[in-house]
Amino acid sequence: MAFPGGHHEPVDRDLRETAVRETFEEVGLNLHEHEYLGQLDEVAATARGRAVGMTIAPHVFALTDAPLVLRPNHEVAELLWGSLGRMFRGELDAIKEISYGGETLQLPAFQVEQQLVWGMTHGMLRSLFSLLSKGLVEAETAANKNVHACTAFLLREAFRRTLLLPSVIRPKTATIMDEREFERRAAEAWKRVLDLFENFDPDDADVEQAGDVIRIDYRGGSRVVLNTQRPARQLWLAGGAHAWHFSFDADRGAWLDDKGRGELYGILSELTHAAIGQKLQLTQPV
Secondary structure, three states: OOOOOOOOOOOOOOHHHHHHHHHHHHHOOOHHHOEEEEEOOOEEEEEOOEEEEEEEOOEEEEOOOOOOOOOOOOOOOOOOOEEHHHHHOOOOEEEEEEEEOOEEEEEEEEEEOOEEEEHHHHHHHHHHHOOOOHHHHHHHHHHOOOOEEOOOOEEOHHHOHHHOOHHHHOHHHOOOOOHHHHHHHHHHHHHHHHHHOOOOOOOOEEEEEEOOEEEEEEOOOOEEEEEEEHHHOEEEEEEOOEEEEEEEEOOOOEEEEOOOOOEHHHHHHHHHHHHHOOOOOOOOOO
16 A cells, blocks of 8 residues: 655656656546645655665645546556544554564554555655644644545645645754654664663563564563654554654653653553563653
8 A cells, every 4th residue: 555656757847746647647636736735754765674775755735626536547456545634643543563574563554444554654644744733633623524645645625725834734844853863862762772671581571672673572472562763753662552653852852652642661661561560660750
C-alpha cells in the first residue's frame, strides 16, 4: 500500500509536477483542479531498514468542490480512503508484525478498513500530523465534517481554506530537528534505555538491540519494541496493542508522546511494571 507517485521525468518542471502527473496516470485524478498546500520533508526510501538510493518528496493537496472522478490504471488494485481525523487522534492506531533478521518486529500502523497502513506511508502521515495542531481536529468537529485521506495523500472537506493553518502546514516555517541532531538525540536515548535495563535479570527482561531497533522480551511473553522514525524525527514504541510516537521537546529536554500521554522513559517504566512488577530506576523527572 502506498500513495501514488513515481520517478521524476524530464517533462516535469519540478517534483510537484511529478506528483500531479503520476497521480493522474495512476488514479485519474487531475490535481490541477485542486488546492496545493505544500511539500513535506523529503524522505530517504528504505526497504527492510536499508537505504535503496532513492529520495521521496511528499506533496500535499486539499480537494476542492470539483467533481471527484477516479479512474485507477493497471498499477492500482484498490483505492482506500481513511479518516485523517481519527488517525490524528490515535483512534486507528494498530500494530504491524513483520519478520526481520529471523525475528518478529512490531511496528506502528493505522487500521484502515481491512488494511494496515504502515512503513513509509505511515511515516509520511506521522510527518504531516506533526505539523498539524489539535485545532484542526476541533475545526473538523465544529464543521461536522469527516476528514479523509486517500492514496493521493489528499486533504478533503474539513481542511478547506477557512480551516487551514498556513504557518503549520507549510513545513518550511516549522522548527524541525535536523538529521544530525536527531541521530545524536536518538543514540543518547537508546543508550539510556540499555543502561536502565543493565541490572535486570535477562529472565525478567531480555533486551536486544539490532541497529535502530530495541526489543525487550519480558517474563511471561509480553514484548516492547522501540525504533527510530527518521522522516518524522521521532522515536516509536509499541507494546501490546498500543503505540506511542515521541518527539523531542528541547525546552523540557525530553522525548514526549505527541498525544500528550507522557514521556518515553516514564511510559517504558510503566510497561515494565505491568509486565514483571518492576519499575525502571529513573534518576531524572519524567
